[in-house]
Amino acid sequence: MARVNASEPGQTSSDRPLRVLVVDDDALVRAGLAMMLDGVHGIRVVGEAADGAEVPAAADALAPDVVLMDLRMPGVDGITATVRLRRRPDPPEVIVLTTFDADENILRALRAGAGGFLLKDTPPDRIVQAVRRVAEGEPILSPRVTRRLMERAAVQAGAYERAREALAALSPREGEVAVAVARGGSNAEIAAELFMTVATVKAHVSHVLDKLGLDNRTQIALLAHDAGLA
Template structure:
């Protein structure tokens, strides 16, 4: 494991764009070396540390203050999903991008629900990895609308139906737990009407500019609504808004329709 302390800028020196500070977490030293080689040529991305296990992440984050953590999923000890959940539960946590393949959709969904800003495939071209790190550091998830819908639809289709409750003549039926759809709709019910409309647009993969045109709002107003939605729902990013809207069943409706 290697690490670099945060750089100090001499007083009076002109302020160049500050590089994105990146922590790479992967148990394979060859993968870490490959990422370091790929990202080393980017002037605005700096790898400040490496870890081979999710258990090392909290201490490294406290010491190195990375902006983004590139997190492998499968690792011995503390895996990347658990490490992401623990990290994103902390105040002021850095953004997390998980490294995975399309063969682990449910795991990716768990990471996104935990607050990861998105995911990258391990065979992603170097230029796209650099661009993704920049986007996440700027507050944008690294999931295209098409990939978001594919991922959520795939998991929804594979979700097993709940088993019917067993009743006996001598015992009353056990109360049914609220479904994911019911719980999601209860959370969204706390939004104002316009916030709900914006949330549905986010779920459909619309950009802020697209939402502004569709709802006849200014882009700054859309950004304000998105910020309020995140605060009211206790979410970390737009991907989580999209997942919640999906769980509520609102993406099953045609554009322009909503369900109370």
């Protein structure tokens, strides 16, 4: 059953901390993550869930900004729960936090709309950094996960052609921004690299998402990698 933390009265959206929902079937893992994150300024764990089936109701009740999602759980697994969450209006960002780093798990999670993929042996400070970055719409992956993705030498021919065809719909400037996103640049870093304002970068990213029918920056990165551009 989901555990809910009482909300703090009197806070506005501008001063409230990032709201995090922890989803894992292991009570000790949930407790450890909650204790760690609740001790960080600007982050608050607003609830916990032990199964993906509990996530929709918890999201409705708690309005989390970020969901830390286990991959393998009894009942509804993390991939299915992520797909359902990301299809909702104004969905929270999702970080998959798991012990399983098989290529298929990584790609399924990212294609489901997860903004990050971390292994459970990730140091606490990197988990905190991931929560903050993903809440800002920037993807983050464990270094080991990044290496596995980059080492995927055999890109399926069909995926390559589809990615190239999709990216051809972008303007030259949008294409440059998409490639910069795929290389892991933040909005500020992309702005400096391409000599534009951060607001312009955000506008281009929004246009890319709309044109390609994607949900987030991670999916832009996957498409660019499939096309061999990053």
